[in-house]
Amino acid sequence: MPELPEVETIARGLNAQLAAARILEVWLGPHTKLLQTPPARLKRVLGGARIANFHREGKHIVGELETAKGAVQWVIHLGMTGRCLVAKADDERAPHTHLIARMESGRELRFVDPRRFGKIEIFEPPRRFHIAGIEPLGCGVERFVELFRARRTPIKSALLNQSLLTGIGNIYADESLFRAGLRPQRLAARLTRVELRRLYESIQIVLAEAIAAGGSSVSDYVNASGSRGLFQLQHRVYRRTGEPCLDCGTKIVRIEIGGRSSHYCPHCQK
DNA sequence: AGGTTGACCTGGACGC
DNA sequence: TGCGTCCAGGTCAACC
Numbered sequence: 001m002p003e004l005p006e007v008e009t010i011a012r013g014l015n016a017q018l019a020a021a022r023i024l025e026v027w028l029g030p031h032t033k034l035l036q037t038p039p040a041r042l043k044r045v046l047g048g049a050r051i052a053n054f055h056r057e058g059k060h061i062v063g064e065l066e067t068a069k070g071a072v073q074w075v076i077h078l079g080m081t082g083r084c085l086v087a088k089a090d091d092e093r094a095p096h097t098h099l100i101a102r103m104e105s106g107r108e109l110r111f112v113d114p115r116r117f118g119k120i121e122i123f124e125p126p127r128r129f130h131i132a133g134i135e136p137l138g139c140g141v142e143r144f145v146e147l148f149r150a151r152r153t154p155i156k157s158a159l160l161n162q163s164l165l166t167g168i169g170n171i172y173a174d175e176s177l178f179r180a181g182l183r184p185q186r187l188a189a190r191l192t193r194v195e196l197r198r199l200y201e202s203i204q205i206v207l208a209e210a211i212a213a214g215g216s217s218v219s220d221y222v223n224a225s226g227s228r229g230l231f232q233l234q235h236r237v238y239r240r241t242g243e244p245c246l247d248c249g250t251k252i253v254r255i256e257i258g259g260r261s262s263h264y265c266p267h268c269q270k
Numbered sequence: 271a272g273g274t275t276g277a278c279c280t281g282g283a284c285g286c
Numbered sequence: 287t288g289c290g291t292c293c294a295g296g297t298c299a300a301c302c
Contacts, residue, residue: 003295059296080296081280096280115279117296153273162297169295218295219282238295259275261293 002078004136004167005210005231006221007056010084013224014054014061017086018109022050023065027100034079034098034113036121045072045122046101058131058166072122073129079117085110086224133166136203144200148188155191155199156184157258168203171216171238174263176203178237183269184262185255209234237263 002010026046032039049065049072056062061084063074076084085094087108093100099111099120111120123129134143147164148155158164159173168176177184179202182195191199215221215229218239222228236246241254241263250267 006295077296079279080294113279114281115294115296117279119297151272157273160296171295216295221295258273260296 002059002082002215002221003169003172004056004059004207005172005213006215006223006229007059007061007078007167008211009215009223009229010078011054011056011061014063014084014086014109017107017224018051018103019053020051021107022104023047024102024104027102029098031098031116034116034118034120036119042120042122045069045124046074049074057129058133058135058162059169060129060131062129070125072124075119075121075123075129076111077119079113079115079119081115081220082111082113082118083220083222084224085112085222085226131166132163133161134164136165136167137207138204139165141197141200145193145196148191148196151188153188154185154257155182155188156260156262158188160258160260167207170260170262171218171235172203172206172210174238175235176206178264178269179206181269183266184257184264237265239263 023046026043028039028043035042045067049067052064052066054061054063059077061076065072065074087110089106089108094112096114097110097112101109148158151158156173156177159168174184176199180199182199210216210231213229213231213234214223216231216235217228218232237252240252242251245252245265245268248265248267250265252263253266254261254263
């Protein structure tokens, strides 16, 4: 489900509702494979911890915690279908709930994930969480251009490579390429500086608009309060195969690149 | 080393 | 109704 705008929206929601909360205890479901930290240790570390804040890094939600043993990070990746919800103790428990953190206030943070591609990990000192890729928002156009110079792969695949840029997924890759007027199958290394600058600007705009709209709810994404996003109403190519381009009327085409579906307008994108 | 492919999972939409 | 097929917002390990 979640790319940068969705994860940003969820992290902001968690921060608004749970900053300064204290975790009393953690319940875990039977599917512990998605835990990168052993269940017993995760329960021990989170139990009694105080939440300083939640924020986003790439597609990860990072909780900064204060514990008796010092500063700890609680890192959640939502995979394809993960949800982080703030609930009340007597709210009905959704199917595929894998973790519930009960707060002193009575509220709960619940992690729900039908496909179980999500991941949960604790970083205790001296380990600190960090990601390889560059944040696309505000990274600067020169750094951005440099990422793609030597990449002999379609620009679509390069945008999805999280060790280059972190946070862009299938929706925002397609939408940004449309806005930049670039076909997804173009080789990254063959794009001109001017084209890469255009792509950089397009990404800034698309991501900012998507965050402002609270993300895209294509099937099941919801924010920390359980509400859907609105940016899917502004998609211009993603999952619009066969529908007319909103700029020129040409039918949107769907092709496969690197095993992922890609949507583009054959007239507007060169 | 960089690039590509299939595996990991469940569920919803669709066709017969 | 039921069953099979295809598709899905993301990584990774295993190959070339």
